[in-house]
Amino acid sequence: xxxxxxxxxxxxxxxxxxxxxxxxxxxxxxxxxxxxxxxxxxxxxxxxxxxxxxxxxxxxxxxxxxxxxxxxxxxxxxxxxxxxxxxxxxxxxxxxxxxxxxxxxxxxxxxxxxxxxxxxxxxxxxxxxxxxxxxxxxxxxxxxxxxxxxxxxxxxxxx
Numbered sequence: 183x184x185x186x187x188x189x190x191x192x193x194x195x196x197x198x199x200x201x202x203x204x205x206x207x208x209x210x211x212x213x214x215x216x217x218x219x220x221x222x223x224x225x226x227x228x229x230x231x232x233x234x235x236x237x238x239x240x241x242x243x244x245x246x247x248x249x250x251x252x253x254x255x256x257x258x259x260x261x262x263x264x265x266x267x268x269x270x271x272x273x274x275x276x277x278x279x280x281x282x283x284x285x286x287x288x289x290x291x292x293x294x295x296x297x298x299x300x301x302x303x304x305x306x307x308x309x310x311x312x313x314x315x316x317x318x319x320x321x322x323x324x325x326x327x328x329x330x331x332x333x334x335x336x337x338x339x340x341x
Contacts, residue, residue, distance in 0.1 A: 196242040197234050283319025283337075290315035291341040 186194070195202050200215025219236025231246070245262065249255040272278060279285055290312040297308035316334070323333040 193242040193244065194234065197237050197240050199239065283322050286315045286318040287337055288341055291338065 191202060194200070195215065197218065198215030199217035201213040203209050203213055217238040217240075218234050219238070220234070222233050222235070224231050224233060226246070227248070247255055247258055247262070249258060293308045293312035293315065297305040297312065300308060319337060320330055320334055323330045
C-alpha cells in the first residue's frame with residue numbers, strides 16, 4: 183500500500199505487531215510484524231478498502247460507517263464515539279453511577295429528609311437545593327414527552 187495516513191499506518195503496525203521505521207536500512211528483524219492474517223482488498227460502493235483480518239493478537243480495528251447523508255453519518259459517528267468513550271472509561275475506572283436523573287433525585291430526597299429534621303429558617307436552604315436537584319429528572323421527563331407529574335411522583339415513590 184502507498185500513501186497511507188500516519189494514523190492508518192499506526193493501526194496497521196498495531197494489528198500486525200510491527201514497529202514503524204523511517205528508512206529501510208534501519209529495519210531489523212524484530213521490527214517486522216508477523217501477526218497479520220489475511221490481507222484483502224474489497225470494493226464497497228465505488229471505493230476500494232484494504233482489510234487485514236484474522237490477526238493473531240489484534241490491538242486495533244476500524245469501524246466502517248456508511249449512510250445516506252453526511253448529516254446522518256456525522257450523527258452516527260458522534261454517537262459511536264460517545265459509546266466508545268464510555269466503554270473506555272468503564273474499563274479504565276470500573277465505577278458506574280446511574281443515569282437519567284436517578285442520582286439527582288436521590289440527593290433531592292436526602293436533602294428533603296434532612297430539611298425535615300432541621301427547625302426554623304435553617305431548613306429553607308435544604309429545601310431549595312432539593313428543588314434544584316429535581317430540575318434535572320423533570321427536564322429529562324419533559325424532553326421524553328411523558329406526563330411529568332406522574333413520572334416524577336412515580337420516581338419519588340421509588341427513592
